[in-house]
Amino acid sequence: MNKLRYKAAIFDMDGTVLDTLDELTISLNHIFAVRGRMAVSKEDVRQCLGYGYAGLIERTASDTGAAEKEALIHAFKEYYTSHCQGHTYPYAGIAEMLEQLKAAGSLNAIVSNKGQRAVTALHEEFFSNTVAFALGETPNLAKKPAPDMIREALRRLDCRPDEAVYIGDSEVDKLTADNAGLPVVLVTWGFRDRSFLQRLRPAALADAPDELLTYLLPPS
Numbered sequence: 001m002n003k004l005r006y007k008a009a010i011f012d013m014d015g016t017v018l019d020t021l022d023e024l025t026i027s028l029n030h031i032f033a034v035r036g037r038m039a040v041s042k043e044d045v046r047q048c049l050g051y052g053y054a055g056l057i058e059r060t061a062s063d064t065g066a067a068e069k070e071a072l073i074h075a076f077k078e079y080y081t082s083h084c085q086g087h088t089y090p091y092a093g094i095a096e097m098l099e100q101l102k103a104a105g106s107l108n109a110i111v112s113n114k115g116q117r118a119v120t121a122l123h124e125e126f127f128s129n130t131v132a133f134a135l136g137e138t139p140n141l142a143k144k145p146a147p148d149m150i151r152e153a154l155r156r157l158d159c160r161p162d163e164a165v166y167i168g169d170s171e172v173d174k175l176t177a178d179n180a181g182l183p184v185v186l187v188t189w190g191f192r193d194r195s196f197l198q199r200l201r202p203a204a205l206a207d208a209p210d211e212l213l214t215y216l217l218p219p220s
Contacts, residue, residue, distance in 0.1 A: 015190030
């Protein structure tokens with residue numbers, strides 16, 4: 001039997017295990033239309049992801065004042081949380097990869113800057129059998145790239161940093177892993193392009209879920 005490279009695998013959610021770009025763009029443009037703002041493109045949204053709800057609004061509504069930004073953040077959070085499952089799907093091969101990791105004994109978890117209610121709903125819909133738990137944004141834990149959420153995941157998994165790996169798709173994920181003292185694997189099917197991710201110098205790059213599986217569960 002192949003031996004796991006790490007005891008635990010902690011995954012980012014958006015752009016790593018789930019393709020959420022359509023849903024996030026639809027929800028954001030709905031809120032913008034309600035409040036009289038111009039729509040933004042899917043590509044604009046893609047480049048702004050990774051920083052949570054507030055970060056998305058800060059970057060796509062940078063021309064507005066603080067009070068309006070707060071209103072947009074609140075409206076987006078409420079609308080998206082209620083509609084987060086309509087146009088969101090696991091990337092091809094993710095479900096099978098997670099199943100094989102779990103079968104090999106991997107402790108799988110998700111850590112996301114998305115709000116906890118949406119993270120819980122998506123975890124329950126797609127990953128309840130293969131991922132032990134999913135942590136989202138909560139008031140008592142600083143968001144990524146702060147290390148707090150990763151440290152909480154390690155505590156729940158009863159793992160040391162050197163026993164775990166973090167898997168993500170952005171510069172936020174690389175910095176998060178660095179801050180928490182974990183190696184990071186960056187995947188190229190998410191929200192950043194390969195050349196950009198390569199310049200971040202991760203422990204490994206994966207172009208497909210089966211490549212990621214081979215890295216995490218090397219052939220004997």
